[in-house]
Amino acid sequence: MRIVEIRDAVAPISSPIRNAFIDFSKMTISVIAIVTDVMRDGEPIIGYGFHSNGRYAQQGILRTRLIPRLMEAEPADLCNATGDNLDAHRVWRTFMHNEKPGGHGDRAVAAGALDTAVWDVIAKIENKPLWRVLSERYNEGRYDSEIVVYPGGGYYYPGKEISGLQDEMRGYDAQGYQVAKMKIGGADLETDLARIHGALEVLGDGQRLAVDANGKFDLDTAIAYGKALEPLNLFWYEEPGDPLDYALQDELADHYSGSMATGENLFSTQDVCNLIRFGGMRADRDWIQADPALAYGLTEYLNLIEAVEALGWPRRRLMPHGGHQLALNIAAGLQIGGTESYPAVFQPYGGFADDIPIVGGRTALPDAPGIGMERKPEMLRTLRSYLELSL
Incomplete structure (x- = not known):
């Protein structure tokens, strides 16, 4: 299997509320879709991801670093041994290649949203809820x-x-x-x-x-x-x-x-x-x-x-x-x-x-x-x- 396309977008998650530090009236998040060539019921399997509130959308990091690394990789380098599903650990190492240790913050948020979509793909290809995949x-x-x-x-x-x-x-x-x-x-x-x-x-x-x-x-x-x-x-x-x-x-x-x-x-x-x-x-x-x-x-x-x-x-x-x-x-x-x-x-x-x-x-x-x-x-x-x- 292979990744056909990765899409990302900036979505509003605004709420008219505040905590002790910030208000959320202009809050955004990154949303992601990983489209694969695996078909089920006539449709490609797509994994979706987004990150939590409190940190803003990370489109720059996703588009200039993390996503290109995945799209430039050989499909086999992102897959498991049998080649029929993604290997989350291989994918993670690929999009984090050439990133220095430390400096955690916005990069971690971008990676979190992308990794979420990866796991959604993996569980969907196995045709199981993610919690069961993790349990097993x-x-x-x-x-x-x-x-x-x-x-x-x-x-x-x-x-x-x-x-x-x-x-x-x-x-x-x-x-x-x-x-x-x-x-x-x-x-x-x-x-x-x-x-x-x-x-x-x-x-x-x-x-x-x-x-x-x-x-x-x-x-x-x-x-x-x-x-x-x-x-x-x-x-x-x-x-x-x-x-x-x-x-x-x-x-x-x-x-x-x-x-x-x-x-x-x-x-x-x-x-x-x-x-x-x-x-x-x-x-x-x-x-x-x-x-x-x-x-x-x-x-x-x-x-x-x-x-x-x-x-x-x-x-x-x-x-x-x-x-x-x-x-x-x-x-x-x-x-x-x-x-x-x-x-x-x-x-x-x-x-x-x-x-x-x-x-x-x-x-x-x-x-x-x-x-x-x-x-x-x-x-x-x-x-x-x-x-x-x-x-």
Whole structure:
């Protein structure tokens, strides 16, 4: 088999919301289609990919470096031993050829989107859901039939901070989520505490609410928030400081005994290993949120799982950021802790299969071949439209 064409486009993922650092009114993502010469039911098998919100489209890196390397390669150099499917590891090495170590960031995002499309192709050619492919290849056939998911949300509502937030939390509760997340750090501590208490009036127990500062705080502010949050027994306190300020994270662990979470803005296995070594993270209660769609893709995430386990961390403490179907398949097939969801924002890309409900904070697995994007018809239609593929 061979790759016939790779298309990429810039798509808007704008939402009229903000967190402690940025607003999302002009946010974009890269969307990708890998068209193969493998035919099924009269149509070529096409793999689709995109990266998570929070990082902008990476068309320059894709068009001038990563995609040309694949299109210039010999087809056999991208395929498995039998030549009937892509080999994700060979493909990854090819598009990352001539790239220096380090410098993680936008390059990792471009690679993550492209690698996602590669895995969609692989699973579709095998005619299996991606989670099953991962289970069979890398997890001795084990998988989770239900996945823990939580909605990322709780943004600021100018003019209706508490009432708007409470309405959002009621919506998540009605949809079947057990834990929901809200933003902090975009206001002062007093205002944020009022917002948190407003959310808890809806959700009840503190273990049903996580808070996310999006890296806003210096050490003193992070500690002040930690002291105010600790009596509430929240599900976690997320990304209090700059994601690379391991000293802040380490010091905060001495002042906050509850669960913490971070890692969505770390874009390499080495960064995550440094977080574990130097960031004071505790394997018995904390969470690592590295996002495969932003950090070189699933192919590199396999290395990340191996590396964190070698450092004494169970893979169940991995909970990817992003709210997308790639992370859902990884959570199922590789049995990590669960994944984020975006049922209310960043549409049509957020959330999972349209016809699988959330029950008791968990979702069941899609049975469609590939990542499952065909189970979100509006998302697929939008992807194909921006990629100028016939609808």
